[in-house]
Amino acid sequence: MATGEVALGKPAGAAAESLAASQPSTTKKVVNDFSIQVATVNGSGSQSANSVLLKSIFSMGIPVSGKNLFPSNIAGLPTWYTIRASKHGYVARKKEIDVLVAMNPETGREDMLSLPAGSAAIYDQSLNLKQYRQDVTSYPVPFDQLTAAVCPEAKLRKLVKNMVYVGVVAQLIGIDLQSAETSVRRQFARKPKAADLNWNAVKAGYEYAAQSLVKADPFFLEPMQATEGKIIIDGNSAAALGAMFAGVTVVTWYPITPSSSVVENLIGYLRKYRVDQDGKATFAVVQAEDELAAVGMVLGAGWAGARSMTATSGPGISLMAEFVGLGYYAELPGVIFDIQRVGPSTGMPTRTMQGDLLSVAYLSHGDTKHVFLLPASVEECYQFAIEAFDLAEQLQTPVFVLSDLDLGMNNWMSKPFEYPTKPINRGKVLTKEDLDRLGGFARYKDVDGDAIPYRTLPGTDHPRAAYFTRGSGHNEKGLYTERADEYQEVMERLARKFDTARGMVPAPELVQNGKSKVGLIAFGSSDFAVRESRDQLKKEHGLETDYLRLRAFPFSREVLEFVAAHDRIYVIEQNRDAQMLSLLKLDLPVKELSKLRSVRYFGGMPLDARTVTDGLVLQEGI
Amino acid sequence: MATTLEAPKTPAPKTNRLGLQAVDYRGAKTTLCAGCGHNAISERIIDAMYEMGVKPERVLKLSGIGCSSKSPTYFLGRAHGFNSVHGRMPSVATGALLANSSMLGIGVSGDGDTASIGLGQFAHLMRRNLPLIYIIEDNGVYGLTKGQFSATADVGSKLKTGVINELPAINTCAMAVDLGATFVGRSFSGDKKQLLSMLKAAIAHNGTVMLDVISPCVTFNDHEGSTKSYKYVQEHEDSIGEVGFVPFFDDISVDYDPGTTYDVQMHDGSHLKLRKLHEGYDPTNRIGAVKALMEAEERGEILTGVFYIDAKRPSFIDSLNLAPEPLATLPQDRVRPPRRVLDEIMQAHL
Secondary structure, eight states, X not given: OXXXXXXXXXXXXXXXXXXXXXXXXXXXXXESEEEEEEEEETTSSHHHHHHHHXXXXXXXXXXXXEEEEOOSSSSSSEEEEEEEEETTOOOSBOSSOSEEEEOOTTTHXXXXXXXXXXXXXXXXXXXXXXXXXXXXXXXXXXXXXXXXXXOOOGGGHHHHHHHHHHHHHHHXXXXXXXXXXXXXXXXXXXXXXXXXXXXXXXXXXXXXXXXXXXXXXXXXXXXXXXXXXXXXXXXXXXHHHHHHHTTOOEEEEOOOTTTXXXXXXXXXXXXXXXXXXXXXXXXXEEEOSSHHHHHHHHHHHHHXXXXXXXXXXXXXXXXXXXXXXXXXXXXXXXXXXXXXXXXXXXXBTTSOOOOOHHHHHTOSSSSOOOEEEXXXXXXXXXXXXXXHHHHHHHHTSXXXXXXEHHHHXXXXXXXXXXXXXXXXOOOSBOOHHHHHHHSOOOTTOOSSSSSOOOBOOTTOSSTTOOOEEESSOXXXXXXXXXOHHHHHHXXXXXXXXXXXXXXXXXXXXXXXXXXXXXXXXXXXXXXXXXXXXXXXXXXXXXXXXEEEEEOEESOOXXXXXXXXXXXXXXXXXXXXXXXXXXXXXXXXXXXXXXXXXXXXXXXXXXXXXXXXXXXXXXXXXX | OOOOSSOOSSOOOOOOTTSOOXXXXXXXXXXXXXXXXXXXHHHHHHHHHHHHTOOGGGEEEEEOSXXXXXXXXXXXXXXXXXXXXXXXXXXXXXXXXXXXXXXXXXXEEEHHHHHTTTHHHHHHHHHHTOXXXXXXXXXXXXXXXXXXXXXXOOTTOBOTTSOBOOSOOOOHHHHHHHHTOSEEEEEETTOHHHHHHHHHHHHHOSSEEEEEEEOOOTTTSOSTTOSSSHHHHHHHEEESEEEEEXXXXXXXXXXXXXXXXXXXXXXXXXXXXXXXXXTTOOTTOHHHHHHHHHHHHHHTOEEEEEEEEOSSSOOHHHHTTBOSSOGGGOOHHHHSOOHHHHHHHHHXXX
């Protein structure tokens, strides 16, 4: 019989043997504050099992997050899923693994060796991983036997086996069976047969663990009340929802990881909620031949008055460069979601990074600069999607939403999204009646002093409505020009328009006490790790920090005020070259620049708090 | 229309069925070379729009980059125009027509813009059958960069500098037929009658119209040894069938002999009448169209006329099943689902 070979000084069961002399005998129960990592093979169907685990913990009221660390591959390469339960509500990746479920023979040894002392490992008994670590609690499980007993159909066993580990984990860490069953039934809501099969597998694992394993690790879950009324959703679905409620009408795309699910989810929502009673669609979706065509369609549609968007990632951004310059210069609205992944070039397509900041900020040749928004949660993926469509039309320019793989493809807890309170803002569009009154208009003239001109939509029934849109030199009437003064007039207004944008984009979020000398600046998915790191810095080093979370480019004046009010500013970001720091340097007065320091991580894993804390402590010399 | 109290001294100007004069269809003064074929094409576009009674405000005119792509400025000044980036007009046109499918789209491209840098977008445009009149102003050379060969230059054609083209020409018409365009033809900027009939039929068509119009470049490709010169085209043109057109608003029943003339009823009720010059040629047969084009190429002849037409295949807009009103101007209550939809979705994620 298999036993739980414990890392605790005091065996929890008679059959357990203590093998970890290094462990203190007083190891306490660790409740609702640990991580689980499931190591499997890509294509083995572990996604449902991991989702059941995540949602079971969530339905116990415990704050939880899940991250899929997957390869760029259809089947066969190693993949990991990490789940973090945190009573404190920390949802960033935890660097250390506490409970390992090793299902992949190929990586079993390495997975085992990477564990910290005192952790626990569940594995197929044939792998005999115990041999590699004496300071880890080992739980060997005869997965194939257990699976065969509940799944007569041999070809389904590969999938069902995953549910067996769900049962084993549930019993060992204390997921209540009711939560688990609810999650399984919801996961397979449309397939009752599959639900029964999978539920039997969970039970088999659970019963095996109850009868044959002796709990000897310190990790336990206990019900809380912290997730009531919360939702679980991924950032790409959230962005898709935002786009739908923003009233998107033309959607174009070229599939690319990790952005594809933005449009795939959006198509699902649009087909369900944006078809008239007579079956007619109030939207058009086009899968384009490449990203150049995708963004060309977005700009053509925006020009003709649609709310248009595309979603892409780094390589697509590079391809869109020429068109985005046209969008900037000809002043065409459009929304581009960039779900960032690791570059340069093809890079690591299934790993996360904040590496497109500089290329997006100044995308295209000549003098160009672009507005981008930086969501840091699924809720902001939703809100900023709505915001981006309003800004694109108000500013008449392409607007980017810079999310990333971690935010976009992983599941996050959130409070439910709020229905938009503001009406859709279509910006400065002149109608036939306006033209009757005005007699005509100049497309690129600054009438209101905010550097934002007026436009007309094609089809406006007035002989003076038309103007010519071009990427070649043009004057304020839109006429072709090669005259220096006329060209400069338009370009200078575009620069002023960018300044107008500073006051229109989402302002930064500030957390400060007014006393701290150290300020942190971060953005996007780094926010989760930075918030946790601030607690670590305070608790472990007595260092109080203020925090400014950037939410958009161009920077609003709060950024300068924050930098000016602190002695040292740490800019925390997920790329090699400190791209956000560079953007800040270009924007801040020279006297502030010496304050700026950098904490960077660019390994492609979601950022964790320990990495931030370590990087900062080193530079602070504390 | 403006009225005056004084009696008109001259007879009332000629107007079309909308009461508009030809001058209402004009654009800015051309900046292309005198004698450039492209200017003649702009003139025919003006004539066709005027004669068909298309309201200029209902037209989208689009182009890429190059001499040809400058020309939308020179016709229909009362229509919104868009001079986009090199070879990528199809995508801009696609977006614009999705945003407002009630508009008539006309795209002007060149042989460099279409057959080299823009070949990918060209192919996918044809494939989608977007309702767009796509005109290639085809002169076989790059003009604005001063006379390099384009990909439609024929094998053996000679540049002014004496350089001989050794690569086969891309046959844009055969490609368009193969890829799914539903109206494919070739004309010559010097053939007023044929080009005008084809443009009028193009306006009546619901789907992608691909017209390759040979349009000699008087500056860089009109010399001895060129296969895209006025002289060469006049000497080597072979019409596959005379093109006649009877618009839906002309209540004329024209007699024709089905043995000698093909009659195609267009989407809007107009009739395209193709007089058979090549024995047994069937303009609704894709295979025959491609075969005729390739055979003419082998013979060293420039085949003109309407090669292929399918007036029935649904357009890209039809297949998307769009609401009849322009997407661009749908009111908020049509595009922002109500609060209960968000509540329902949130409930599903609890």
